[in-house]
Structure formats: structure tokens, C-alpha cells
Amino acid sequence: MIRHLVLFKLNEGVERDDPRVVAGVRAFEELEKAIPELRSWECAWNISDRPIAYDYAINCSVEDTDALQRYLDHPAHQAGVGQWREFATWVIADYPF
Template sequence: MIRHLVLFKLNEGVQRDEPRVVAGVEAFRALPGQIDELRFWECAWNITDRPIAHDFAINSAVEDTDALKRYLEHPAHQAAAGPWREFATWVIADYEF
């Protein structure tokens, strides 16, 4: 199995309740029903207020590297992730477990 972690940091001045951010979160929350490769999925806002913390996290899992590639290229994933480029930056980690 491959764990796919993503941590998002909202850009300076961007608020969680902005319509584009709310729509971005809703798009990510809808992915499990749209992408068969996902074996595990959770996403949520960070609940702590620390300078080094990111704002939003995705924790997901797929079977293998081929499934990860299909997930990343899936149109629903591309549509969900694309708008985040306008208001956030992110880091990822993919590892076998």
C-alpha cells in the first residue's frame, strides 16, 4: 500500500470561509466516491494554531504506485486539486506501508 499525504498552507490573507476555499474542500471530500483507486481517504482542517502548522491535510492510501499514478491523473483529482493553486501551497509525502 502507498500512503499519500498532502499538507496545504493557505496563502497570506486567504481565509477558510472564502467561497473558493469552501468549494475546494468540498471537492476533496467528494473524491472517495469518484475514484476507485482510493482505499482510504480522510481530509480535515488543522485544529491547532502554531506558526509551523499547515492549514488543511489529506491522508489517503492506494494499492501501489500504478494506482497512485491513476489517482493523480484522474480527472476528478485534477479538478479538485487545480483550484487550490490559486490560494494555497502544499507539500506531499508518498510512502509504502
Template sequence: MIRHLVLFKLNDGVRRDDPRVVEGVAAFRALGDLIPELRFWECEWNISDRPVAYDFAINSAVEDTDALKRYLEHPAHTAGVALWREFATWVIADYPF
């Protein structure tokens, strides 16, 4: 199994209630039901307000590197990423577990 973690930081001046953000969150929340490669899926806003904290997180798992590739290339995933590019940056980690 491979854990796929993503931490998102909203761009300066962008708020959680921005309509673009609301649409992006909805797109990512739907992925768990849309992409069969996902064995585990959760995403949520961070509750920490520490200066080093990111704003939104995805914690997911797929079976192997081939499944990860299919997930990353899935049209629903690429559409969600395109939305988030407009208002956030992110970091990722993919590791076996």
C-alpha cells in the same frame, strides 16, 4: 500499499470561509467516493494554530504506484488541484506501508 499525505497552507490573506476555499474543500471531500483507486481517504482542517502548522490535510492510501498514478491523473483529482492552486501551497509525502 502506499500512503499519500498532503498538507496545505492557505496563502496570506486567504481565509477558510473564502468561497474558493469552500469549493476546493468540497471538491477534495468528494474524491473518496469518486476515485476507485483510493483504499483509504480522509481530509480535514487542522485544529492546531501553531506557527509551523499547515491548514488542511489529506491522508489517503492506494494499492501501488500504478494506482497512485491513476489517482493523480483522475479528472476529479486534477480539477480539485486546479482549484487549490488559486489559494494555497502544499507539500506531499508518498511512502509504502
């Protein structure tokens, strides 16, 4: 199994209630039922207000590297990522577990 972690930081001046952000969150919340490769799926706003904290996180798992690539290439994933590019930056980590 592979864990796929993504931490998102909203761009300067962008708030959670921005309509683009609301739509982007909705797109990510719908990925679990849209992408069969996902074995687990969590996404949520960070509750920490520390200065180094990121704003939003995705924590999911897939079976193997091939499944990870299918997830990354999936049109629903690509559409969600396209939305987030407009208002956030992110970092990722993929690791076996």
C-alpha cells in the same frame, strides 16, 4: 500499499470561509466516492494553531504506484488540485506501508 499525505497552507490573506476555499474543500471531500483507486480517504482542517502548522490535510492510501498515478491523473483529482492552486501551496509525502 502506499500512503499519500498532503499538507496545504492557505496563501496570505486567504481565509477558510473564502468561497474558493469552501469549493475546494467540497471538491476534495467528494474524491473518495469518485476515485476507485482510493483504499482509504481522510481530509480535514488542522486544529493546531502553532505557527509552523499547515491548514488542511489529506491522508489517503492506494494499492501501489500504478494506483497512485491513476489517482493523481484522475479528472476529479486534477479539478480539485486546480482549485487549490488559486489559494494555497502544499507539500506531499508518498511512502509504502
